Amino acid sequence: MAARIALLVSGRGSNLQAVLDAIAAGVLDAEVVGVFSDKPAAPALQRVDPALRWSADARSFSDRAAFDAALADAVAASRPEWVVCAGYMRILGDAFVQRFRGRLLNIHPSLLPKYRGLRTHARALEAGDREHGASMHFVVPELDAGAVVAQCRIPVEPDDSVETLAQRLLRFEHRLLVAVLALAAAGRIAEHDGLASCDGHALFNPLRLDSAGQLSPADT
Ligand code: GRF
Numbered sequence: 001m002a003a004r005i006a007l008l009v010s011g012r013g014s015n016l017q018a019v020l021d022a023i024a025a026g027v028l029d030a031e032v033v034g035v036f037s038d039k040p041a042a043p044a045l046q047r048v049d050p051a052l053r054w055s056a057d058a059r060s061f062s063d064r065a066a067f068d069a070a071l072a073d074a075v076a077a078s079r080p081e082w083v084v085c086a087g088y089m090r091i092l093g094d095a096f097v098q099r100f101r102g103r104l105l106n107i108h109p110s111l112l113p114k115y116r117g118l119r120t121h122a123r124a125l126e127a128g129d130r131e132h133g134a135s136m137h138f139v140v141p142e143l144d145a146g147a148v149v150a151q152c153r154i155p156v157e158p159d160d161s162v163e164t165l166a167q168r169l170l171r172f173e174h175r176l177l178v179a180v181l182a183l184a185a186a187g188r189i190a191e192h193d194g195l196a197s198c199d200g201h202a203l204f205n206p207l208r209l210d211s212a213g214q215l216s217p218a219d220t
Pocket residue numbers: 010011012013014015016044086087088107108109173
């Protein structure tokens with residue numbers, strides 16, 4: 001049976017679109033049961049049927065915990081098996097993370113543990129990195145610090161700007177997201193005690209997206 005997936009979004013929603021396209025193409029056996037946003041005007045919301053949308057302006061809540069509680073209740077009401085932050089730009093509080101821990105994933109545009117937080121492309125360029133990438137990880141209360149399931153890597157070109165690097169990486173991010181969600185939907189990944197596993201084997205190194213768009217063990 002198709003896995004029930006809820007997605008959290010804040011912006012344009014190209015990652016969400018990649019998930020919708022993969023489901024439509026039959027390469028991801030999943031159902032999007034809800035799309036949730038802290039930005040009522042997020043273009044991402046327009047990509048799904050109004051019945052699947054939930055949004056609220058975080059500024060109209062008394063504090064972070066109150067917004068998170070409303071979001072968590074809405075997400076839970078959609079009865080998801082997996083909750084996926086796909087371009088969700090607001091920090092999730094501890095209570096939200098604990099409620100969905102072990103089935104809460106995030107896609108982050110850096111080779112974690114490098115560059116947690118914002119401005120990842122700029123920081124990779126400033127550091128003179130020759131390689132950049134994206135990571136799909138389980139979410140824990142500490143920002144971008146959860147167990148990494150898989151990564152995609154791309155070379156940094158000498159004339160790259162933040163924009164060219166971000167744009168080139170995005171295509172691979174989309175493939176990474178879909179590939180990891182396929183594993184999640186098949187019940188093949190899990191997180192225990194801060195370590196991710198695939199098919200019951202601990203992932204001491206993240207899986208790697210190869211040029212064919214498949215995930216395989218890293219050769220390190
Ligand atoms: C992506 O780069 C994602 O990794 C980051 O925010 C961006 C969102 O893009 N967290 P989109 O809204 O999915 O197009």
